[in-house]
Amino acid sequence: MExxxxxxxxIVRNLLTEHKIDLAIGxxxxxxxxxxxxxxVTKEGEIQKLVWNSCCDLDLTKYLFKPENQNKKIxxxxxxxxARALTVCIxxxxxxxxxxxxxxxxxxxxxxxxxxxxxxxxxxxxEVKVIDDQIxxxxxxxERTLSKKDYLQTSCLACRYNNPPIYDALVGGxxxxxxxxxxxxxxxxxxxxxxxxxxxxxxxxxxxxxxxCYACRNACPLCYCKECFVDQTQPQWxxxxxxxxxIMFYHIVRAFHVAGRCTGCGACTRACPMNIDLRLxxxxxxxxxxxxYNLEAGLNPEEPPAMGAHKAEDPQEFITEGH
Amino acid sequence: MTTAEEHPKPEEEKTWEPKILAFxxxxxxxxxxxxxxxxxxxxxxxxxxxxVPCSGRVNPFYLIKSLQAGWDGVLVSGCHPGDxxxxxxxxxxxxxxxIIKDILEFMGIAPGxxxxxxxxxxxxxxxxxxxxxxxxxxxxxxxxxxxxxE
Numbered sequence: 001m002e003x004x005x006x007x008x009x010x011i012v013r014n015l016l017t018e019h020k021i022d023l024a025i026g027x028x029x030x031x032x033x034x035x036x037x038x039x040x041v042t043k044e045g046e047i048q049k050l051v052w053n054s055c056c057d058l059d060l061t062k063y064l065f066k067p068e069n070q071n072k073k074i075x076x077x078x079x080x081x082x083a084r085a086l087t088v089c090i091x092x093x094x095x096x097x098x099x100x101x102x103x104x105x106x107x108x109x110x111x112x113x114x115x116x117x118x119x120x121x122x123x124x125x126x127e128v129k130v131i132d133d134q135i136x137x138x139x140x141x142x143e144r145t146l147s148k149k150d151y152l153q154t155s156c157l158a159c160r161y162n163n164p165p166i167y168d169a170l171v172g173g174x175x176x177x178x179x180x181x182x183x184x185x186x187x188x189x190x191x192x193x194x195x196x197x198x199x200x201x202x203x204x205x206x207x208x209x210x211x212x213c214y215a216c217r218n219a220c221p222l223c224y225c226k227e228c229f230v231d232q233t234q235p236q237w238x239x240x241x242x243x244x245x246x247i248m249f250y251h252i253v254r255a256f257h258v259a260g261r262c263t264g265c266g267a268c269t270r271a272c273p274m275n276i277d278l279r280l281x282x283x284x285x286x287x288x289x290x291x292x293y294n295l296e297a298g299l300n301p302e303e304p305p306a307m308g309a310h311k312a313e314d315p316q317e318f319i320t321e322g323h
Numbered sequence: 324m325t326t327a328e329e330h331p332k333p334e335e336e337k338t339w340e341p342k343i344l345a346f347x348x349x350x351x352x353x354x355x356x357x358x359x360x361x362x363x364x365x366x367x368x369x370x371x372x373x374x375v376p377c378s379g380r381v382n383p384f385y386l387i388k389s390l391q392a393g394w395d396g397v398l399v400s401g402c403h404p405g406d407x408x409x410x411x412x413x414x415x416x417x418x419x420x421x422i423i424k425d426i427l428e429f430m431g432i433a434p435g436x437x438x439x440x441x442x443x444x445x446x447x448x449x450x451x452x453x454x455x456x457x458x459x460x461x462x463x464x465x466x467x468x469x470x471x472x473e
Binding site for chain 2: 191192196197198199200201202203229237239243245246248249252253255256259260281284285288289292293306307309310311312314315316318319320321322323
């Protein structure tokens with residue numbers, strides 16, 4: 001991990017000193033254990049702040065859209081899932097490829113803070129060290145060693161791209177293998193075998209806690225619209241109440257808007273203050289696009305996004321023929 | 324695909340008629356409906372028509388909003404693929420409809436609530452058949468309860 005971090009700093013140092021980039025966006029140590037914060041490096045002296053560890057969960061793509069970062073050459077540090085989101089943004093012509101220097105990092109598997117906290121609850125975590133595949137959690141008069149593989153983000157457990165599919169510089173050599181433990185196809189098939197009433201009941205129950213804070217939208221690297229449909233007032237599409245109908249409306253349209261773009265990074269689920277797990281829906285979206293159009297988001301920046309393209313031979317088995 | 328809960332009670336069943344909102348494209352399906360009218364072809368009076376310039380004009384918002392407003396079913400109809408007045412509006416729409424339908428069905432909205440069809444300006448007969456089929460389907464499903472905002 002140390003060597004990866006040093007190689008990363010070295011790449012950023014070279015880029016900055018050779019004036020290939022104006023700004024590097026990476027991670028720095030957070031103010032709380034198991035946290036990292038985004039870090040913006042413009043000078044050589046600040047490079048030491050950059051870190052790389054198993055808590056670098058944020059997707060930094062979001063910062064490329066900030067008005068102050070326009071017209072700058074930016075080096076951005078990405079994991080596999082971040083790179084896929086970035087690829088979607090490039091394919092959608094929202095980010096200029098030649099102004100972005102992508103520094104790919106091999107993902108170490110991101111630790112789920114909530115899972116670790118639950119493991120030692122109600123005690124407070126004061127210090128965390130990650131050594132290889134062990135997490136050493138320290139607090140006031142306790143110390144525990146946890147196996148990292150049991151405390152990874154759920155989205156990491158089904159990860160197939162922990163190395164970035166696109167990059168300008170790749171740190172580290174051999175890709176780290178993560179276990180793909182969750183078989184989403186099976187979970188989705190089982191869910192679809194239920195009756196519509198059961199499925200509706202599942203989603204009503206899942207979403208009933210939603211407080212419509214829109215954190216899932218804000219965290220999503222692909223929600224870059226300057227004005228989101230939820231903020232529109234003329235016409236006001238989404239009711240502002242927490243009536244289940246309004247909540248459903250929001251989640252259906254949000255799902256629709258990320259269809260064919262969502263890479264299943266899990267940022268929405270991570271951001272949710274009410275611990276709503278939206279992954280079943282986002283995995284289903286991935287499957288719909290794969291089954292219908294044989295497309296997978298975020299792998300090829302040249303390929304138009306699924307919902308921005310069409311073919312004469314697209315499947316249309318759902319059309320009413322009126323016999 | 325429905326349960327007793329969604330079905331209307333026997334006494335209501337006799338009188339209940341579904342209300343279906345139909346988005347018809349100006350160039351084909353609206354003209355098809357017009358042809359059905361001037362040819363005196365009978366079809367159930369359960370649909371209310373909104374004329375849109377193209378099936379590609381139909382934002383999926385409209386479909387969900389219709390269900391939220393209490394419509395029992397929605398029908399979107401446009402030109403046959405390849406015949407779009409705007410070359411490819413209906414092809415764009417086809418992908419959108421496929422996705423929104425898949426999402427809604429996955430979440431538990433019964434498949435018959437959202438309906439899509441291609442009806443040309445010469446297919447008055449087909450238009451009446453499509454409407455019959457859609458009304459039939461929605462009648463079986465009963466009144467729309469899910470998603471409706473009280």
